[in-house]
Amino acid sequence: MKKITLTLLFLGLFFGFSGSVFAQENYGEALNAFVKFGSNSRIGANYEIQISKNFTVAPQVVIPFDFGYFVLGARADYYFDSLFKLPTAWDIYAGVDTGIIVNGGDSFDLNLHVGAEYKFTENWGILGEIGGGTSSTGGIGVAYHF
Numbered sequence: 001m002k003k004i005t006l007t008l009l010f011l012g013l014f015f016g017f018s019g020s021v022f023a024q025e026n027y028g029e030a031l032n033a034f035v036k037f038g039s040n041s042r043i044g045a046n047y048e049i050q051i052s053k054n055f056t057v058a059p060q061v062v063i064p065f066d067f068g069y070f071v072l073g074a075r076a077d078y079y080f081d082s083l084f085k086l087p088t089a090w091d092i093y094a095g096v097d098t099g100i101i102v103n104g105g106d107s108f109d110l111n112l113h114v115g116a117e118y119k120f121t122e123n124w125g126i127l128g129e130i131g132g133g134t135s136s137t138g139g140i141g142v143a144y145h146f
Contacts, residue, residue, distance in 0.1 A: 032058075032127065034141025041065045041137070046075060054079045060097065062109075071109045073099020091117040091125075109134045117143055 030048040035041075046060030055078055062071040077095035084092060094114045101109050113131030120126065125143040 028145060030056075030125075030143050030145045032141055032143045034127070034129070034139050036062075036129070036137035036139030038135065038137035040135035042135075044071075048077070054082060060099070062099065069101055069103040071099040071101050073097060073109060075113075089119045091119075091127075093117075097131075111135060111137075119143075119145070 028050045031045070032048060033043075033045045035043050042062050042064040044060055044062035046058040048056045048058040050056050056076070058075050058077075060071075060073055060075055062073070064070075075095055075097035077093040080086075080092045080094070081090070086092065092115075095112070097109075097111050097113060099109045101107055111131045111133030113129050115127055115129030117125045117127040123145050125145065127141045127143055128139070129141070130138040
């Protein structure tokens with residue numbers, strides 16, 4: 001119980017401070033919701049905060065389909081858009097995600113991933129992602145850009 005309380009406190013402070021610090025820099029933000037399939041099928045959501053032209057960080061929550069535990073963590077992504085000179089509707093990225101497994105047998109989750117997103121409007125996009133590490137997954141999701 002103490003671990004859950006401390007993790008929730010950390011995430012609350014992160015959301016509170018990151019909103020005020022990064023809003024001053026006028027960077028873009030996105031809310032992503034996804035379903036991942038593979039060795040450990042799960043659903044999740046994260047809130048991306050752009051900290052430089054091609055780099056984002058995001059707190060995230062991931063819940064397996066069996067609801068036996070959940071993961072509180074963060075992810076970091078590097079976007080290759082400017083390197084590949086992609087149209088603005090497309091994003092290609094790679095990164096790492098990690099987290100604390102709450103109420104599970106393991107205590108830590110660590111994965112690498114690559115993905116692509118297509119923005120079909122100014123605010124909405126669909127994304128696909130594959131990855132591996134603690135769990136091997138492929139997934140799909142939606143993104144809302146603020």
